[in-house]
Amino acid sequence: MFLYIKQEYPEIANQGLVYMDVWPIGYPMLAVYHPNMMAQFIQENSLPKFWAMSQVEFKGFTGGQDLVNLDGLEWKKARSLFNPGFSAKNLLSLVPDMIEEVLIFRERLRKVATTGEVIKLEDYTTNITVDIVGRAVLGTRLQTQVKPNHLMETMKSQVGLIYFGLDLPKQLNLILPLKNWIYNRMIRNELAPYILNTAQNYEKIEGPKTIVALALKEYINEVQDYTARENIPSEFVERVIKHIKIFMFAGHDTTATVLAYIYYMLSKHPDKAAKIRAEHDEVLGTDPTAAASLIRADPTLLNKLPYTMAVLKETLRLFPPVGGSIRQSPPGHFLTHPETGVRYPTYGFMMHSSAATVLRDPEYWPDADSFIPERFTTRDESDPLHPVKNTWRPFEMGPRNCIGQELVFVEVRLILALTVREFEVEETYPADAPSWMGFKAYQITHPEVVSTAHPKDGLPVRVKSRSQGD
Structure with missing residues (x-):
């Protein structure tokens, strides 16, 4: 879903993320597309899982x-x-x-x-x-x-x-x-x-x-x-x-x-x-x-x-x-676009690291829809096929x-x-x-x-x- 949204609205998605209100189907969502912005809440500061996962979705299965x-x-x-x-x-x-x-x-x-x-x-x-x-x-x-x-x-x-x-x-x-x-x-x-x-x-x-x-x-x-x-x-x-x-x-x-x-x-x-x-x-x-x-x-x-x-x-x-990991943020939390420096608020949204989108993004993967295992055998970082940092997730x-x-x-x-x-x-x-x-x-x-x-x-x-x- 997030991949098609990015393809349909590139002028919005190219800012690194998209805000969506999908009520009543789901919770207000923040789909994050930039791999280094994903890293800000998944790697550098691993935020808690979204509350509904343990309290609603998996409550019956494992009690969260x-x-x-x-x-x-x-x-x-x-x-x-x-x-x-x-x-x-x-x-x-x-x-x-x-x-x-x-x-x-x-x-x-x-x-x-x-x-x-x-x-x-x-x-x-x-x-x-x-x-x-x-x-x-x-x-x-x-x-x-x-x-x-x-x-x-x-x-x-x-x-x-x-x-x-x-x-x-x-x-x-x-x-x-x-x-x-x-x-x-x-x-x-x-x-x-x-x-x-x-x-x-x-x-x-x-x-x-x-x-x-x-x-x-x-x-x-x-x-x-x-x-x-x-x-x-x-x-x-x-x-x-x-x-x-x-x-x-x-x-x-x-x-x-x-x-x-x-x-x-x-x-x-x-x-x-x-x-x-x-x-x-x-x-x-x-x-x-x-x-x-x-x-x-x-x-x-x-x-x-x-x-x-x-x-x-x-x-x-x-x-x-x-498709990715789902997290929630504390009040006053922001994500910063690494190239533009623009800061985006995240509190109140279900944050989604849209891994399935970045894995098919031609900006990071040449010939992104083609099956090329050689991407993962090259050790030369200057090779266009070499995976970009934070993109294989x-x-x-x-x-x-x-x-x-x-x-x-x-x-x-x-x-x-x-x-x-x-x-x-x-x-x-x-x-x-x-x-x-x-x-x-x-x-x-x-x-x-x-x-x-x-x-x-x-x-x-x-x-x-x-x-x-x-």
Whole structure:
């Protein structure tokens, strides 16, 4: 929406921001377009999240008591609790567990490649990312690729109750609080045993530690009571469950869409697909079937795939699942345009760092609508393709950047390393299907998964096997 407003009213938007009164659909808004003005309230002075996120939008889902919505000291404590689990080093240690799930994904692709049936690619990428998040966060096999999973089905049903704008059927639904209470109880009953079992058996866990296990370690170190493992307070369990819910929801949903879009974009750009496959041949050997064993033995091989990372970053630039961060300002707060020096008041507005707009802005990205992964491989700052400071922000920036971005980097590189040489996809949209911004697989708001962008119709494709050497 903000991108089209900028295109429609360039004389206003080129001042760096746009004020909008969208009542009764939403709150008075301030869309910020200049990356260095975004930095003023996201990075240099990280302002609190907009009040309605915790008190209205996520109130039923987590009570606003999660890492996305908390502020101040409570947020700092939560972030420090989970930082160790989301570190690059720890996530690489979990790669052997992730590989088990990716091999199931690969078998599913082989099966549909043999039958030639049309699938919704997003369904397949969603299931694999759910299973990887289950391994990384909880240390359990959710097996959503094999059979329906009660935890995720319940969570999906509850996510469908969230609303971010004018939605009278939800806002006037008197049984909505009851539904949220029931779902919260069901999800708690599913998750609490994982937390308590991890706490009580922490010393017995061999090898890599999950995100929850490391959070419990941080908690036990914090309270300096090593008998706490046997008696974790129920308030702490409740707190961890709320964080896990946001990790499970945000961690699979956004990764699934970007993974689907990567396969889609590689199908549209055979030259880029050839480059990523050549990189995999060089780093992992020319036998794709041996890649899993090699990576299991040395997960750091994933760090030697710069072009694969560039493909991921360029896909996120074109199809960011989240449009930006939403903040609120104190009275007397201003944003200053760095070139003109003009100061703009912000108090009383929902401030939006319009990341999805700056990611497609031709002022910062030459040939902005084209898929050019090479933007992220050049180290020469004088190269026109080199990303401008503060402009690549699909995970946002500053102290409140997405804690899960390292997990995205690890799992997407792993999945591509084990599949992209063996398969390619072919979109199966009808010939007369509408295009938007040059693609039939344009991003939409899904009525059941309301908070992030998804590919139209789940991205229908046929999966094709590639003969070796193609």
